[in-house]
Amino acid sequence: xxxxxxxxxxxxxxxxxxxxxxxxxxxxxxxxxxxxxxxxxxxxxxxxxxxxxxxxxxxxxxxxxxxxxxxxxxxxxxxxxxxxxxxxxxxxxxxxxxxxxxxxxxxxxxxxxxxxxxxxxxxxxxxxxxxxxxxxxxxxxxxxxxxxxxxxxxxxxxxxxxxxxxxxxxxxxxxxxxxxxxxxxxxxxxxxxxxxxxxxxxxxxxxxxxxxxxxxxxxxxxxxxx
Numbered sequence: 001x002x003x004x005x006x007x008x009x010x011x012x013x014x015x016x017x018x019x020x021x022x023x024x025x026x027x028x029x030x031x032x033x034x035x036x037x038x039x040x041x042x043x044x045x046x047x048x049x050x051x052x053x054x055x056x057x058x059x060x061x062x063x064x065x066x067x068x069x070x071x072x073x074x075x076x077x078x079x080x081x082x083x084x085x086x087x088x089x090x091x092x093x094x095x096x097x098x099x100x101x102x103x104x105x106x107x108x109x110x111x112x113x114x115x116x117x118x119x120x121x122x123x124x125x126x127x128x129x130x131x132x133x134x135x136x137x138x139x140x141x142x143x144x145x146x147x148x149x150x151x152x153x154x155x156x157x158x159x160x161x162x163x164x165x166x167x168x169x170x171x172x173x174x175x176x177x178x179x180x181x182x183x184x185x186x187x188x189x190x191x192x193x194x195x196x197x198x199x200x201x202x203x204x205x206x207x208x209x210x211x212x213x214x215x216x217x218x219x220x221x222x223x224x225x226x
Contacts, residue, residue: 006049013042033085034208041202044073075114079107079158086162107158117141134195170216177204
């Protein structure tokens with residue numbers, strides 16, 4: 001919504017994410033990948049703050065590098081990292097553990113297809129201000145290969161299905177939090193849904209902070225998380 005909003009969210013998430021990462025390191029390393037998610041979301045918001053500064057200050061270079069940083073997390077990082085986080089958490093005995101690794105690898109390929117073309121051509125980096133919000137919707141290379149709804153469906157599946165199938169009930173609850181973010185985003189904020197989704201999803205990672213602080217996974221798998 002503005003540079004101030006992005007930078008404020010960035011500070012909040014980076015500080016919280018850094019603190020919870022230290023706690024995860026001391027409590028159980030299996031928590032570390034999900035503990036890093038608020039930190040990564042904060043860095044993403046920092047990059048979007050720089051996009052705002054470039055857009056409002058007529059600085060094309062700031063727009064380009066800020067947008068590339070923002071889209072690195074949007075298109076590349078999250079489809080890989082979320083399945084990977086669930087994979088690390090999952091007990092070795094879980095029959096779904098190989099599935100989560102496979103989804104992470106699929107997310108890697110999908111993320112590369114989404115992100116790399118932006119780095120190869122500056123013409124692919126299209127950012128507009130729509131309803132006083134940043135819109136990235138016009139710049140998606142996979143539009144040349146498949147309809148946008150299919151791209152969005154694959155993306156949503158990669159970030160929602162892994163936590164939804166997790167062995168741990170509270171990780172499955174986090175999947176419901178993501179679903180709520182997606183519903184709100186597509187129902188009310190379609191004029192800049194990519195930007196709003198990343199902001200809301202970043203704040204939703206605070207649900208993961210709650211899981212780690214209360215050591216929820218220990219309730220269902222004490223041999224790994226006691």
